[in-house]
Each structure stands twice: as structure tokens, then as C-alpha cells.
Amino acid sequence: MRADTVAAAKKSSRPVVLRSTAEFARHIGLARTTVSRVLNQQPGLRPKTIERVQRALAETGFTPNAHAVHLKGKRTAMIGICMEDLATPPAVRKLAALQRLLRSRGIASLIEVYTPGVGRDVVRHFQSLRVEAVVFIGHFLRDEIEARLTELTRQGTPHLVIDQFGLKGANTVALDRAAGMELVVNHLLDLGHRSFGSLGITKGPPSRIDRQTGIQAALRARGLDPAACIVSVDHLHERSNDFEYGRLLAGSLVGLAERPTAFLGYNDEIAIGALRGFQEAGLRVPRDVSVTGFNNQEICGMTSPALTTVDQSIEDTVATAAEILLGQLGAAPTAKPIVRTIAPALVVRESTGPVRA
Amino acid sequence: MRADTVAAAKKSSRPVVLRSTAEFARHIGLARTTVSRVLNQQPGLRPKTIERVQRALAETGFTPNAHAVHLKGKRTAMIGICMEDLATPPAVRKLAALQRLLRSRGIASLIEVYTPGVGRDVVRHFQSLRVEAVVFIGHFLRDEIEARLTELTRQGTPHLVIDQFGLKGANTVALDRAAGMELVVNHLLDLGHRSFGSLGITKGPPSRIDRQTGIQAALRARGLDPAACIVSVDHLHERSNDFEYGRLLAGSLVGLAERPTAFLGYNDEIAIGALRGFQEAGLRVPRDVSVTGFNNQEICGMTSPALTTVDQSIEDTVATAAEILLGQLGAAPTAKPIVRTIAPALVVRESTGPVRA
DNA sequence: CCTTGCGGCGGACACGTGTCCGCGAGAATC
DNA sequence: GATTCTCGCGGACACGTGTCCGCCGCAAGG
Known part of the structure; x- marks a missing residue:
């Protein structure tokens, strides 16, 4: 037989x-x-x-x-990762690094994009699969995300939020964006700039508020009035975080009667778009205007001129995140939320220069 | 009680x-x-x-x-996705689009990076979770990937390979890269170019061979000898697919005695790096040399000059992929592998121009 | 030949769920 | 008040696995 x-x-x-x-x-x-x-x-x-x-x-x-x-009780060795989207390069880099690190520890990653509205289902699905932890990468609607975190805590599932700072009761790892913008503004102040144009940093969600806080702190520290020296036409174009938005903004800023001498980009894409926009209008960077980015993506070294920007230190972020996560896996739930801040670094390239006399 | x-x-x-x-x-x-x-x-x-x-x-x-x-027999509604890496933007875009499409059909995505060597474990893990299909996005070692596909088929798990063409017995969706390069070369021939420089397209894995095939076909169709009109210094620098490699190549190409008038980039990153490299050497694009990319990433419209490149039509690719996948889910395994080719499109911008007399 | 021990067999149970089915409590109907 | 109906209860089984335990065939040793 x-x-x-x-x-x-x-x-x-x-x-x-x-x-x-x-x-x-x-x-x-x-x-x-x-x-x-x-x-x-x-x-x-x-x-x-x-x-x-x-x-x-x-x-x-x-x-x-x-x-x-x-079902027999062996650990699932899976964690769930909620991404704001998969279109933001730094977020994807964090995802990639985290996934690799966890993989090397034998932990598999379940990845979903957390769209507002269906987010609840995503986390529920993770829960039903009995993942050992849930990670959020990016920025989310405050109320919604806090509701998710409450649900997770109630079920005893550890969590970690990467990038979004200031959520109540959340374990968090985030870049100190305010400090990043302080670095930028101080650099520009040293170059003699006193009037600044916003490239997508006004109003809006926490990721922008943080940046504003840093800018204002830097200006006040030198005795300047933020309200008086920042110009914004952000509202003139439909908001997005891509190149084209930056290009359009630059187009609108060029003709301003009292045109600022330096422009602060929300991210590298917008800054690079603005670079192009200014050049299309016949301005030269940094001779006529200075432009800064945020994130220090690889492309920043390749544009003409190469872009001055803020480095995120993704390695630090992910290493810290992994440390927190792995520490939570076996252990009992912590009473106080763990909050870690990552220090940014200014990368000076060619897109910023002294004010022309 | x-x-x-x-x-x-x-x-x-x-x-x-x-x-x-x-x-x-x-x-x-x-x-x-x-x-x-x-x-x-x-x-x-x-x-x-x-x-x-x-x-x-x-x-x-x-x-x-x-x-x-x-365990009780309900479908798992999960598919496994093996990524070559998470550092190639077009691949990530495909991943994002596919994940979104499957999500809307109620299917969750398990995502892993398939590193040569541990790849076997990754696929085994998918199998043990009884995923309903396994998707590969990117280019992999031929022997290894074919072994994985055999394993999957033996266990009755449907599969799909996105991007890598010509695998034996594999269901495939891939861009016709040869056709893409034909479009590029014809465009340059029309502009009067007769000598071409390689920016990372010589030798190597299938993704480069495909491009070479297209180039050679286009040249031969006009009675030109590929061997005679293509120059390569690709081997002079350590191979990678990033901006810096392109910049280094440009540096080495500038001083050539018989410098070509047009340069064919393996991808947008290398082409943009070369743009920078040529400009650093004092050349003007496209006045002195023409440069082309591949993939049509967003950044291509923002560089100075904006980059002429080939569009991948990621939407087509992913839509086709989803169609094949969803068709396979309920059905019996197909006898013959399904192979679909996606047509590329040339996007002419500013980095290509007529040969100077 | 009998004893001993090694190594594989196979029955049993538990894990959490979906599903079936007989049971019974309570309400509605005549 | 007797009958019928509604709806929740709770026991049972199966899914595939890990683990325990008693059993037994077989070979080695006396």
C-alpha cells in the first residue's frame, strides 16, 4: 500500500x-x-x-x-505596517529598512495603505491575524489614528507610530522637524536673508505646523517678527506635495512686489519644482533667490543647482523604531508611552547663497 | 453570573x-x-x-x-508579493497600485523583499500561510526564480511575474523594453545622431539585454552597425542604478577622443546623473550632447533641461496584472503560461536635440 | 530462549472557528 | 388553558497541527 x-x-x-x-x-x-x-x-x-x-x-x-x-499557540511572527501612502520616498525608505530589519529577526511584515475611512478595517484585519504589533508610518488624521491606537491597546497589541509626533498615549519615533527648520532658517539668516517665502509650509496638518514652529522660533531668537518676514501664496494653487506644486508656486512668487530673497520648501519635491519654476522665469539660483528643501533625497545632489536641504537620518529612525518594537514583543505592555526624537542635520549645497547687495 | x-x-x-x-x-x-x-x-x-x-x-x-x-476552509484572501527591492521607484509604484487594486477586492497583500539566497524561505512562508497567489515584481536570478515558480506550480499556487520577461513557464506581464529603446534610438536618428554612448546599458542581466536588443534592431533597420556606433565605458565605475553612477559615467565620457553625440540612459536616475556630470564638465545639453532616460518618473519634467524618456504606463501594467491574478484565483490552473506585453511610449522633452553641424 | 531498549506507530486532546441539530423557554395564537 | 411558533442555548464535529503516551516490532545482549 x-x-x-x-x-x-x-x-x-x-x-x-x-x-x-x-x-x-x-x-x-x-x-x-x-x-x-x-x-x-x-x-x-x-x-x-x-x-x-x-x-x-x-x-x-x-x-x-x-x-x-x-492556532496551537506558536507565535505568528508577523507585524502589521500601516502606511500613509507608498508615494512618499522617505516613508518608503523607512518601510524598506524596517522590513529588512524585522525580516532578519524572522518577523514577516504585513503591509497595507491606511486610507482614511477604511483604516479601521485594515487594523481590524491585522488584529484578526493576531499580529504581534502594528506600526504606522506617516501622518494620519489625529482622531482616527488615536481611535485605532485605543483599540490596539485594549486588545493588548503593541504599537508604534513613526513620523507623526504628539499623539496622545502613542509610542512615537519622529524626526524633530521644528529643529530641522531652525537649522535652515539660521543658515539663511547667516547669509543675510531677512524675508522668506513659503513653499507649502503654511497652515495645515501637524507635519506643517512643526515646521512653522521651528521657523518662528529661529526668527524670534534673532529678534525678528515671523508674521512680518514670511510671505505665502500657498493657497493660490491646489495643494499637493509634488514637483508641479512647487513649480506653480514659484511662478506666482516671482511677480510679487516685495519678493522674498529665500524660499523654504516643505519637502525636496516642492523645492525642486520651485527651482525649475524660478529658472523658467529667468531667475538664477542662488544668485537671485535661495531655495531649500527637506528630506535630503538622493536627487538633491543632482539638480542644477544642487539643493540645500535637511537630512532625516532614516537609519537612526528605523534603528530606534526596531529597538522599541523588539523590546515590546515579549514584554508586558508599558504604562507610559515611549517617545523618541530624532535629530535632523542641515546639508548645505548650492541652492542657497548670500543676499545680493 | x-x-x-x-x-x-x-x-x-x-x-x-x-x-x-x-x-x-x-x-x-x-x-x-x-x-x-x-x-x-x-x-x-x-x-x-x-x-x-x-x-x-x-x-x-x-x-x-x-x-x-x-482553518475551517474559508479563503485566506491574501496574496504574497515578492519585491526585488523597495528602492526602485517604478517598482514601488507598481506595488502601490497593485496593492490598492487588490485591497479594493478585499485581498490583503503580504509583502517581502526577495533577497537572493533567502528567497526560498520567503516563498515557503507564503506557501505556509496558504496565500492565494504569489506575485514577483522586478528582476531576479533566472535559475532561482524558476525554481520558485516550479515549487509554486507543484503546490497549485497561481503566480505572476511583473517586469521580468522570458522566464520559462511563467505567467508574465512586462513592458516591451526593446520597443522602448527602439523609440528612443529612432528619435535620435531622426535628429541626425549617428554615434551613441551607453549610460549603463551594456552587458548584464535581462533588463539590460532587452534594451540592447531594441537599440540594435533600430540601428540595423537604418543600415547602421551597432558595434561601430555604440561606445561604452560602463565598466569603468562600480555598477549601480543611481544618480551617482550616471554622473561618474558622464565624467569619463566627456574626455573621449571620439565622443558620441547622444547618450542612452538605462533609467532616469543614471540619465539625470549624467546630465549633472556633463554640465559639471562644461557641456550644454542638448546643444553639445543629447541624453535620454527610461521610466518617465515625475522628476524628469523638473530637471534642467527636462529629460526625454520612455513612459512605462504603469497603470496598464498593473491593470493587466490584476486582471490575470483575479482570473486565476477561483479557476483551475492554466496549462499554458499567460504572457502579456505592455507598449511603451516616448516622451520627448528638452534633453534631446539636433546634432550641431 | 528471554530480556532490554530503541524507534516508530497511532490514538487522544487542545487550539478557535463555522455549522448543524435537538432542546427548551417564552410569547403569541386560538 | 392548550397549542404553535420564535429564537437563543449548548452539544457535537471538523479543519491541521503539536504534544503526550501507551503500544509494539525488532534487534542486540545475556
Whole structure:
């Protein structure tokens, strides 16, 4: 009987699909329990038997059902990652680095984009899969995200928010964006600039507020009035965070009666778009105007002129995030939320220069 | 008794973690089967009871264990996606689009980076989770990937390869890269160019071979000898696909005795890097040399000069991919592999111009 | 030949769920 | 008040696995 099944399987070029340890064991003529022992490295088996099972495992490609295994109490070794989107390069870089780090620890990543509205379903799905933690990367609607965090905490699932600062009760790792903008503004002040144009930094969500805070702090520290020296036409064009928005803004800023001498970009894309916009209008950077970005993406070194910007230190962020996450996995839930701040660094290139006399 | 547990839970600010339908049912004073019926929308229940369960569901955040559910035979509604890396923007865009499309069909995406060597484990893990299909995005080692596909087929798991063309027995969706390069070369030939410089297209893996095929076809069609009119110094610098490699190449190409008049970029990054490199050397684009990219990333419209490149039509690719995938899910395995080719489009901008007389 | 021990067999249970089915309490109907 | 109907209860089974445990065939040692 057993010999028959083996022979039959070997003859047919398309062997039977094996979907359970029982089927697999029958296929190779052993008991289910014996196979299970090999899979779980239990002692008391002949080396010959172990090797026999393992070869068959490799040949057939059989894999034990993870769902059943987890049901028996083994850890799922999965975490859920909620992304604001997959279109923001720095966020994707964080995702990539985090995924790699967790992978090396044997943890798989379930990745979903958290769209406002269906976000609840996404987190519920993670919960139902009994992930060991949920990570949020990016910026989300405050109320919505806090509701998700409450749900997670109630079910005892650890969480971590990367990038978004100031959420109540949230474990957080975020760049100190205010400090980043302080660096930028101080650099420009040192170059003699006293009037600044906004490239998408006014009003809006926390990621912009943080930047404003930094700008204002830097100006006040030198005795300047933020309201008086910042100009914004951000509202003139439909808001987005891409190149084109920056280009349009530059177009609108060029003709201003009291045109600022330096322009502060919300991110590198907008700044690069503005670079193009200013050049299209016949201005030269940094001779006529200075422009700064934020994030220090690779492209910043390749534009003409190369872009002065703020580096995020993604490695630090992700390393810190992983440390927090791994620390939470086995342990009991922490009472106080863990909050870590990452220090930014100014990268001076060619797009900023002294004010022309 | 039952009233007690409810009251106790309501009193303590940290309610008990509910990890099974049984616990949840006890918590709200109902039978497990009743809760199960609500969850699975079975008839024969009073609206009042249904509402009572659903409110408790929302309040406690309880979620039935997906592993147990799948074990009972319900579909997992998950697919596995293997990425070559998360650093190639067009690949990430495909990932994002595909993930979104599948999400809207109720299918979750498990995403892993397939590093050569540990790739086997990744696919095995997908298999053990009984994903409904496995997708590969990017270019992989031929032998390794074909081994993975064989394993998948043997276990009856549908697959799809996006981007990599010509794998034996593989369901494939890929851009016709050869056709893309033909468009580029024809465009340059029309502008009078007869000598071409390689920016990272010589030798190497399939993604480069495809491009070479297209270039050679275009040249031969006009009676030119590819070997005679293509110059390459690709080997002079350590290979990578980023801006810096392009910049270095340009630096080495500038001083050539018989410097070509047009340069063909493997991708946009290398082309943009070359743009910068040529400009640093004092050349003007496109007056002195023409440069082309590949992929049509957003940045191409913002460089100075804006980059002539080939558009991938990612929407087409992903739509086709989703169509194939969704078609495979319920159905029986197809005998013949499905192969679809996506047509590229030339996008002419400012980085290409007529040869100077 | 009998004893001993090794190593594989196979039955049993639990994990959390969906589903079926018989039961019974309470309400509605006559 | 007796009958019928409604609807929730709770026992049972199966899904695939890990683990425990008693059993037994077989070979080695006395």
C-alpha cells in the first residue's frame, strides 16, 4: 500500500498536491506524528529517518499550514505596517529598512495603505491575524489614528507610530522637524536673508505646523517678527506635495512686489519644482533667490543647482523604531508611552547663497 | 453570573482582553454559536440581538481569529508579493497600485523583499500561510526564480511575474523594453545622431539585454552597425542604478577622443546623473550632447533641461496584472503560461536635440 | 530462549472557528 | 388553558497541527 502511493507519485509528472502533514506522511510512508517530530526538532529519532523526511520535504515543497500552527499557540511572527501612502520616498525608505530589519529577526511584515475611512478595517484585519504589533508610518488624521491606537491597546497589541509626533498615549519615533527648520532658517539668516517665502509650509496638518514652529522660533531668537518676514501664496494653487506644486508656486512668487530673497520648501519635491519654476522665469539660483528643501533625497545632489536641504537620518529612525518594537514583543505592555526624537542635520549645497547687495 | 462579568468589565478601565468568540460571548452574556451566527450573517436572529452583538463588537474591538477561520476552509484572501527591492521607484509604484487594486477586492497583500539566497524561505512562508497567489515584481536570478515558480506550480499556487520577461513557464506581464529603446534610438536618428554612448546599458542581466536588443534592431533597420556606433565605458565605475553612477559615467565620457553625440540612459536616475556630470564638465545639453532616460518618473519634467524618456504606463501594467491574478484565483490552473506585453511610449522633452553641424 | 531498549506507530486532546441539530423557554395564537 | 411558533442555548464535529503516551516490532545482549 504505502509503497504503491510512493510509486504512483513518482510516476506521475504532476504529483498530488499535499495540503496537510497527514497527507504528506502518508505520501512518504511514515506516521504523521513522526513527521511532526522532525519538523519540530524533537529528539529520539534516527538520523536516517530525519534525513528521509527532510529530503521529501525539499522534493515535494510541502509546508505545514501556518494557520494551524499558530492556532496551537506558536507565535505568528508577523507585524502589521500601516502606511500613509507608498508615494512618499522617505516613508518608503523607512518601510524598506524596517522590513529588512524585522525580516532578519524572522518577523514577516504585513503591509497595507491606511486610507482614511477604511483604516479601521485594515487594523481590524491585522488584529484578526493576531499580529504581534502594528506600526504606522506617516501622518494620519489625529482622531482616527488615536481611535485605532485605543483599540490596539485594549486588545493588548503593541504599537508604534513613526513620523507623526504628539499623539496622545502613542509610542512615537519622529524626526524633530521644528529643529530641522531652525537649522535652515539660521543658515539663511547667516547669509543675510531677512524675508522668506513659503513653499507649502503654511497652515495645515501637524507635519506643517512643526515646521512653522521651528521657523518662528529661529526668527524670534534673532529678534525678528515671523508674521512680518514670511510671505505665502500657498493657497493660490491646489495643494499637493509634488514637483508641479512647487513649480506653480514659484511662478506666482516671482511677480510679487516685495519678493522674498529665500524660499523654504516643505519637502525636496516642492523645492525642486520651485527651482525649475524660478529658472523658467529667468531667475538664477542662488544668485537671485535661495531655495531649500527637506528630506535630503538622493536627487538633491543632482539638480542644477544642487539643493540645500535637511537630512532625516532614516537609519537612526528605523534603528530606534526596531529597538522599541523588539523590546515590546515579549514584554508586558508599558504604562507610559515611549517617545523618541530624532535629530535632523542641515546639508548645505548650492541652492542657497548670500543676499545680493 | 453573567451580569457579574459584564459589570466587572465595565467597572475596570482596562477590560479583559478577549481572544476568542467564546470569551466574547460569555462577556456579553450570549452563546458562542449565537455570536458566530451574527458574524456570519445567518438568518433566524432577532434584529435586537444582532444589534446587541454588533455594538459589543465595536465597543470591545474583538476580532475573530483569522487563523481559525481559514482553518475551517474559508479563503485566506491574501496574496504574497515578492519585491526585488523597495528602492526602485517604478517598482514601488507598481506595488502601490497593485496593492490598492487588490485591497479594493478585499485581498490583503503580504509583502517581502526577495533577497537572493533567502528567497526560498520567503516563498515557503507564503506557501505556509496558504496565500492565494504569489506575485514577483522586478528582476531576479533566472535559475532561482524558476525554481520558485516550479515549487509554486507543484503546490497549485497561481503566480505572476511583473517586469521580468522570458522566464520559462511563467505567467508574465512586462513592458516591451526593446520597443522602448527602439523609440528612443529612432528619435535620435531622426535628429541626425549617428554615434551613441551607453549610460549603463551594456552587458548584464535581462533588463539590460532587452534594451540592447531594441537599440540594435533600430540601428540595423537604418543600415547602421551597432558595434561601430555604440561606445561604452560602463565598466569603468562600480555598477549601480543611481544618480551617482550616471554622473561618474558622464565624467569619463566627456574626455573621449571620439565622443558620441547622444547618450542612452538605462533609467532616469543614471540619465539625470549624467546630465549633472556633463554640465559639471562644461557641456550644454542638448546643444553639445543629447541624453535620454527610461521610466518617465515625475522628476524628469523638473530637471534642467527636462529629460526625454520612455513612459512605462504603469497603470496598464498593473491593470493587466490584476486582471490575470483575479482570473486565476477561483479557476483551475492554466496549462499554458499567460504572457502579456505592455507598449511603451516616448516622451520627448528638452534633453534631446539636433546634432550641431 | 528471554530480556532490554530503541524507534516508530497511532490514538487522544487542545487550539478557535463555522455549522448543524435537538432542546427548551417564552410569547403569541386560538 | 392548550397549542404553535420564535429564537437563543449548548452539544457535537471538523479543519491541521503539536504534544503526550501507551503500544509494539525488532534487534542486540545475556
